[in-house]
Structures are given as structure tokens and as C-alpha cells.
Amino acid sequence: MNKKKLYQILNYALPFVTVIIIVAVYAIISKVVGIELIAPSVGATLKEFFALFGQGYFYKAVGGTLLRALIAYVLSFALALILAILTKFCAPLRRALSPIVALVRVLPTMSLVLLALIWFKSFQATVLVAFCIIFPMLYTGICDAIDGVDKDLIEMARVYGVGKRKLVEKLYIPQALPSVFTSIKSSIGLNLKIIISAEVLAQTADSMGIYMQLAKINLDTAILLAWTIVAIVIGGIIEGIVSLVAKKAVKWL
Amino acid sequence: MIIKNLNFAYRENVIFRDLNMELPTNGVSCIMGGSGAGKTTLLNCISRQQHFDGNIEYGKEGASFAYVFQQPRLIPSMTVEDNIKFVLPKDLSEEQVEERVNDVIIKLQLEECRKSYPSKISGGQAGRASLARALVKDCDVLLMDEPFKGLDIKLKKEILSLLIPLIKQKSVIFVTHDVEDALAIADRVFVFERKENSCVIIKGQIDIVQNPFENTCKENTMQYGRDIYGEQLNHVRKEIYDLLTI
Numbered sequence: 056m057n058k059k060k061l062y063q064i065l066n067y068a069l070p071f072v073t074v075i076i077i078v079a080v081y082a083i084i085s086k087v088v089g090i091e092l093i094a095p096s097v098g099a100t101l102k103e104f105f106a107l108f109g110q111g112y113f114y115k116a117v118g119g120t121l122l123r124a125l126i127a128y129v130l131s132f133a134l135a136l137i138l139a140i141l142t143k144f145c146a147p148l149r150r151a152l153s154p155i156v157a158l159v160r161v162l163p164t165m166s167l168v169l170l171a172l173i174w175f176k177s178f179q180a181t182v183l184v185a186f187c188i189i190f191p192m193l194y195t196g197i198c199d200a201i202d203g204v205d206k207d208l209i210e211m212a213r214v215y216g217v218g219k220r221k222l223v224e225k226l227y228i229p230q231a232l233p234s235v236f237t238s239i240k241s242s243i244g245l246n247l248k249i250i251i252s253a254e255v256l257a258q259t260a261d262s263m264g265i266y267m268q269l270a271k272i273n274l275d276t277a278i279l280l281a282w283t284i285v286a287i288v289i290g291g292i293i294e295g296i297v298s299l300v301a302k303k304a305v306k307w308l
Numbered sequence: 309m310i311i312k313n314l315n316f317a318y319r320e321n322v323i324f325r326d327l328n329m330e331l332p333t334n335g336v337s338c339i340m341g342g343s344g345a346g347k348t349t350l351l352n353c354i355s356r357q358q359h360f361d362g363n364i365e366y367g368k369e370g371a372s373f374a375y376v377f378q379q380p381r382l383i384p385s386m387t388v389e390d391n392i393k394f395v396l397p398k399d400l401s402e403e404q405v406e407e408r409v410n411d412v413i414i415k416l417q418l419e420e421c422r423k424s425y426p427s428k429i430s431g432g433q434a435g436r437a438s439l440a441r442a443l444v445k446d447c448d449v450l451l452m453d454e455p456f457k458g459l460d461i462k463l464k465k466e467i468l469s470l471l472i473p474l475i476k477q478k479s480v481i482f483v484t485h486d487v488e489d490a491l492a493i494a495d496r497v498f499v500f501e502r503k504e505n506s507c508v509i510i511k512g513q514i515d516i517v518q519n520p521f522e523n524t525c526k527e528n529t530m531q532y533g534r535d536i537y538g539e540q541l542n543h544v545r546k547e548i549y550d551l552l553t554i
Contacts, residue, residue: 214375214451215374215394215441215445225394
């Protein structure tokens with residue numbers, strides 16, 4: 056086997072090896088602790104994990120959480136994109152928005168959740184919390200992506216009298232898109248995490264968060280871990296899809 | 309092209325104060341001078357990339373420009389061919405676009421890399437692609453800012469020999485530090501000078517448009533770097549060197 060082939064195999068195998076090591080370390084901890092209530096065994100956790108797929112509420116909860124995550128993300132992305140484009144051509148608007156973005160960015164998540172719960176119903180509250188955290192990240196990321204477009208190339212296009220539409224289509228989009236996808240990749244997983252956290256606090260019906268909270272109240276740690284694995288798997292799938300789309304889009308452009 | 313009372317400053321740093329000059333509408337005007345002498349700034353003012361006070365008359369309303377920058381400035385996500393097409397106006401038919409692009413690609417010997425991306429081509433090919441992009445456009449003024457900077461002498465010679473016949477009928481403003489480049493390409497040479505904390509002055513102007521070597525220009529260019537220009541051209545060279553060094 057040559058070095059290149061070995062490197063390729065290792066490249067694919069190493070992430071699995073890491074997962075196996077983490078599971079093995081947890082299995083040892085579970086064995087050492089010896090209390091199912093605190094650190095349930097790998098077998099018990101996996102049993103609960105697979106059992107979830109047979110429950111009707113599981114699909115409702117996953118669907119509900121994903122719907123809220125999707126709404127929050129689409130809203131955040133759409134507004135971030137629109138405002139980033141507008142502020143690119145209107146510097147005063149960017150300056151006017153900067154304190155709002157800075158404020159939203161530093162606002163403690165817990166105060167945000169509690170205030171949202173006072174003002175809104177739990178569904179809207181979870182979406183609002185995710186929006187308030189994801190929007191500034193995406194807005195800043197998209198602004199940076201647009202600002203990062205090579206100024207020399209823009210200058211070149213202007214001297215040659217290239218039209219605005221062509222400039223956007225052929226220069227801004229292909230140059231900014233890889234950075235925009237980087238922002239999406241780094242925020243989409245976080246979005247799911249925030250939604251689940253907000254669901255726990257807001258006691259949102261038909262959500263992964265509430266079933267995690269119920270498992271905690273019932274001291275059913277294996278179920279809590281099973282839901283955690285579900286969240287990790289869903290987050291991994293979403294990030295995988297985004298990476299694939301990013302790869303295809305960048306290639307296509 | 310007439311430049312009247314051009315004033316330009318980078319904040320407190322005055323570059324041009326009431327600069328006046330006349331550039332021939334046909335032929336190659338070469339701007340020379342030391343670093344920071346305002347050569348590139350002048351090109352940027354002419355191409356309206358910089359806001360300035362004063363007046364530049366282009367001899368035509370809405371003059372169009374092509375610009376060969378120091379760096380090729382090719383769009384990395386586009387092939388060489390698409391980079392050349394990028395600057396063409398949208399009112400051209402597909403056939404016209406193809407015809408023009410093919411023409412410059414053949415003239416500048418870019419057939420081999422027309423479908424390649426800028427990251428996959430050599431420095432010489434990138435330089436030629438940048439020239440092709442400038443030449444494909446039917447512009448009123450062609451601006452060239454040290455287009456051979458960083459190229460080795462062999463590449464420079466190769467590009468110059470391709471370039472000279474293509475730009476003879478155009479209005480070209482060419483910035484360079486290299487006297488030999490100027491001698492190979494220019495019809496008129498302006499030497500700029502800018503002393504510390506003062507504005508740019510035109511130290512000298514040398515017309516070489518009527519020089520007896522025009523017919524042998526290509527041959528001379530092919531012999532680029534060698535002292536075969538003859539007495540008269542040696543005299544012009546000395547004059548430029550004197551203006552640049554004294």
C-alpha cells in the first residue's frame with residue numbers, strides 16, 4: 056500500500072476512531088461510577104436511543120424543533136443578507152445599525168430567553184432567542200464576506216465600465232459566497248443548540264428540549280443522553296448538507 | 309487629451325498642484341519618474357478612479373478606458389477567456405464577442421490557456437491575459453501602469469513584441485520606470501519629478517514619435533536589452549536618463 060492510499064484511508068477512518076475512543080472513555084467512566092442514574096452504560100443509552108424511533112412523539116418533537124430552527128435561521132439569514140447588502144451601499148445605515156448589532160451580540164442569552172418568555176408564547180420565544188443570537192453572527196459574516204471581495208478587482212471592473220448587474224453576478228457573488236458559506240457552517244449547528252436550550256427553558260410543547268427536560272426531571276439520564284445523541288446526529292446531518300451544498304455551489308460558480 | 313489645472317492631494321499630501329499637460333490622442337505617451345512621483349495617481353485621475361479638482365478633456369464625451377494594472381487583476385473564478393469577455397459591453401452579439409475574444413487570444417498567443425483559471429497559468433500568461441482584456445475593449449484611452457513589473461526580461465521581450473503592433477493605432481498612456489521599455493514603445497516621454505513635501509512637476513518632455521527608428525521598432529524590441537539602437541536613439545536614451553537622474 057502506498058503512502059497516498061494510506062493517507063486517504065486514515066483521512067476517512069480517523070473521525071470514526073475518535074468517536075470510538077470517546078465512547079470507550081465514556082464506557083470506562085460509566086463502569087467506574089457504576090450508577091446508572093448518573094452515568095448510564097453505553098448499552099442502556101443506545102437501547103433508549105433506538106427505542107425513541109418507535110415512539111410517535113419522537114417524530115413530532117424532532118419535527119417541531121427543526122421547524123423552529125428553520126424559521127429562526129431563514130429569518131436571520133434573510134434579514135442579515137438584505138441588511139448586509141443595503142449597508143454595503145449605504146455607510147450611514149451600517150453605522151446606525153452597529154449599536155443594535157453590538158447590543159444583540161452581547162445580550163446575555165438567559166435574559167433574552169426570560170424576557171422573550173414574558174413577552175411571547177413559547178414557540179415565538181424560542182424562535183426569537185435563536186434569531187437574536189444567529190442574526191448578528193450572520194450579518195457580520197455576510198458584511199465581512201462582501202467587504203472581503205477583492206477591491207482591486209472591483210476597481211478594475213469600474214475602470215472598464217462593467218455594469219452593476221454583471222459586477223454582482225460575476226464578481227461579488229463568486230467572491231463572497233465561500234465566506235458566506237463559512238458563516239452558515241459555523242452558525243447553523245449553533246442555531247439548533249440554541250433552539251433546544253430555549254425549548255428547555257420555555258417548556259415548548261412538541262420539542263426535543265421539553266423531552267430532555269422531562270428526562271432530567273424523571274432522572275432518566277439514559278433517555279437524556281439518547282436525546283442528546285439525536286441532537287448531535289441531526290446537527291451533523293445539517294452541517295454535512297451545508298458542506299455539500301457549499302462545495303457544489305463554489306464548484307458551479 | 310488635455311489636462312488643465314489638475315489638483316490632487318492625499319489628505320495633506322499634495323501630489324498635483326495646477327498640473328497642465330497635453331497628451332497626444334494617437335500614439336503612446338510614456339510617463340516616467342521616480343517612486344512616488346505621481347505616475348499611477350495620474351492614471352487613476354485620468355480613469356476617474358480618484359476625485360480631483362481641475363479638468364481633463366478627453367476629446368470626446370464619455371470616453372471609455374482600458375487599464376493594464378501592475379498586477380494582472382484576473383478574476384480567479386473565471387477562465388482566461390471569461391476574464392477577457394468580462395469587460396465587453398452587453399450590447400455586442402454573441403458572434404461579435406467570440407470574434408473579438410478569439411482575435412486577441414490568437415494575437416497574444418493565449419490559445420493554450422484560454423480555458424484555464426488564473427491560478428493555473430504562468431506569470432507571463434497572466435500578463436498577456438491582462439493585456440488581452442485591455443485590447444479586446446474598443447476603448448478611447450488605454451492606460452498601462454508598469455505592466456511588465458516583476459516579469460523577467462525574456463517574458464517582457466515576448467510580450468512587448470506582441471504588444472507593439474497592437475497598440476500603435478491606439479491612444480495609450482504608459483507608466484514605467486524602465487527607460488528601455490519607454491524607448492521600445494513610446495512616441496512621447498514625460499518625466500515627472502516630485503521632491504519631498506512638494507507637488508509633482510514635469511521635469512521634461514521628449515518627443516520620439518518622429519524618430520527614424522519607428523520602422524525598426526519591432527526589430528529593436530526583439531533585440532530588447534541590447535544596445536543596438538544607434539546613435540540617435542542613444543541620444544534620446546541619454547536625454548531620458550539625464551532627466552531621471554539629475
